[in-house]
Amino acid sequence: MTTPVCTSASKAAVPATQTLAYPSFASYVKARQPVLLRTARSLTANPSDAEDLLQTALTKTYVAWERIEDHRALDGYVRRALLNTRTSQWRKRKVDEFATDEIPEPEPVPGGDDPAEQQALHDAMWRAIMKLPARQRAMVVLRYYEDLSEVQTAEVLGVSVGTVKSAVSRALGKLREDPELVLAR
Numbered sequence: 001m002t003t004p005v006c007t008s009a010s011k012a013a014v015p016a017t018q019t020l021a022y023p024s025f026a027s028y029v030k031a032r033q034p035v036l037l038r039t040a041r042s043l044t045a046n047p048s049d050a051e052d053l054l055q056t057a058l059t060k061t062y063v064a065w066e067r068i069e070d071h072r073a074l075d076g077y078v079r080r081a082l083l084n085t086r087t088s089q090w091r092k093r094k095v096d097e098f099a100t101d102e103i104p105e106p107e108p109v110p111g112g113d114d115p116a117e118q119q120a121l122h123d124a125m126w127r128a129i130m131k132l133p134a135r136q137r138a139m140v141v142l143r144y145y146e147d148l149s150e151v152q153t154a155e156v157l158g159v160s161v162g163t164v165k166s167a168v169s170r171a172l173g174k175l176r177e178d179p180e181l182v183l184a185r
Contacts, residue, residue: 025065028074029058036078043086053089057081128178136171143168 033054040050040057060081061074068077129137135157142153143164150168154161175181 025062028071032075032078036075036082039079040082043082053082053086056085060085124180128175128181131178132171132174136167136174139164139167140171
C-alpha cells in the first residue's frame with residue numbers, strides 16, 4: 001500500500017511525530033535544484049525554457065507544500081509537475097503557418113560553411129587520425145580533442161614530455177600529408 005503524496009487534507013491530519021526530510025520549501029529547492037534542472041533540461045531543447053519550466057513546477061509545488069504528506073517523495077511530485085506542465089505547454093503552443101507561392105530560402109550565413117562539407121571534413125579527419133599508430137593517435141586525441149597540456153598528456157600516458165612533443169609533431173606531419181585532408185586546405 002502506498003502513501004499518497006499530496007492530499008487535500010488540512011495540516012491537522014498530518015501526525016505530529018512525522019519527521020520531514022526537508023523542513024522548509026527553501027531548503028528543498030536549495031538541495032535539489034541542480035537535479036531537477038537536469039530533468040527539466042531533458043524535457044526542453046532550450047536551457048532558458050528549462051529554467052522557466054522548473055520555476056513553474058516549483059511554484060505549483062510551493063502552493064501544495066502544506067498538503068504534501070510524504071516529503072520523501074517530493075522529487076517524484078516535482079517531476080510529475082514538470083512533465084504535466086511541459087505537456088500543457090506543448091498542447092497550447094500556437095503554430096503559425098503561412099501559405100505562399102514561393103518557398104523562402106534562408107539567408108546565407110556569412111563565413112559559414114555548408115554543414116555537409118563540415119561533416120565530410122570531420123569524417124575525413126577521423127579517418128586520417130585512425131590511420132596513425134595507436135600511441136600517436138592517443139597523444140593527438142588527448143592533446144587536441146581532450147585539450148590536455150603536454151605535461152598532462154605525458155602523465156596520463158606515463159611517458160616524458162619530450163616523447164609527447166616528438167610523437168605529436170610526427171603525427172601532425174602525417175596528418176598534413178594525408179591525401180584526404182589536402183582538399184580541406
